[in-house]
Amino acid sequence: MATPEEQAQAMLRGIEEKTGRDLQQWKKLLASSGLTKHGEIVALLKKEHGVTHGYANLIAHETLRSAASHSEAGDLVAAQYAGKQDLLPIWRRIEERVGGFGDDVELAPKKAYVSLRRKKQFALVQPSTKTRVDVGIQLPGVAAGKRLEASGSFNSMVSHRVRLAAPGDVDEELIGWLRQAYEAAG
Numbered sequence: 001m002a003t004p005e006e007q008a009q010a011m012l013r014g015i016e017e018k019t020g021r022d023l024q025q026w027k028k029l030l031a032s033s034g035l036t037k038h039g040e041i042v043a044l045l046k047k048e049h050g051v052t053h054g055y056a057n058l059i060a061h062e063t064l065r066s067a068a069s070h071s072e073a074g075d076l077v078a079a080q081y082a083g084k085q086d087l088l089p090i091w092r093r094i095e096e097r098v099g100g101f102g103d104d105v106e107l108a109p110k111k112a113y114v115s116l117r118r119k120k121q122f123a124l125v126q127p128s129t130k131t132r133v134d135v136g137i138q139l140p141g142v143a144a145g146k147r148l149e150a151s152g153s154f155n156s157m158v159s160h161r162v163r164l165a166a167p168g169d170v171d172e173e174l175i176g177w178l179r180q181a182y183e184a185a186g
Helices: 004-013 015-019 023-033 038-049 053-064 070-080 085-099 172-184
Strands: 106-109 114-117 121-129 132-137 160-164
Touching (some): 004 015, 015 023, 015 053, 053 085, 070 106, 070 114, 085 121
Antiparallel strands (some): 106 114, 114 121, 132 160
């Protein structure tokens, strides 16, 4: 299984084929736009140039080379999944689906988890064990159930937790809860 860095390098190698421009052409175009914020660049690339979220995110990171650069973010994600590589497809599915919620979604890797943000954090994704990824979701006022557990001692920054063991666990029910939290964070 490819590491996040290997995946990013593969995307960079195929960027012209997938987007119609090479990275230097994108950087030149973005330099003339005057945009300086990651989210604004991603929105521009997606809306005006039809670039998919993954490539728009990569182009923005490579263009800005900010403190949240792709390599640093990739290093944080890689560290989270070190020894837990079998769980990485779960993260990738969540990343892909949540990225489609809107241009204002921010994926902010931390040391132990990735924060999913809009104007504020609405969820987090954490590889908690070698066999499980926990998704914390901020849904105050929503009753806990069998799958959508109360967060308890898991993380005080979210109200609920969903435990995932396989990519198939990233289903419409989970995406619905994440979308609900995203919409409430706006």
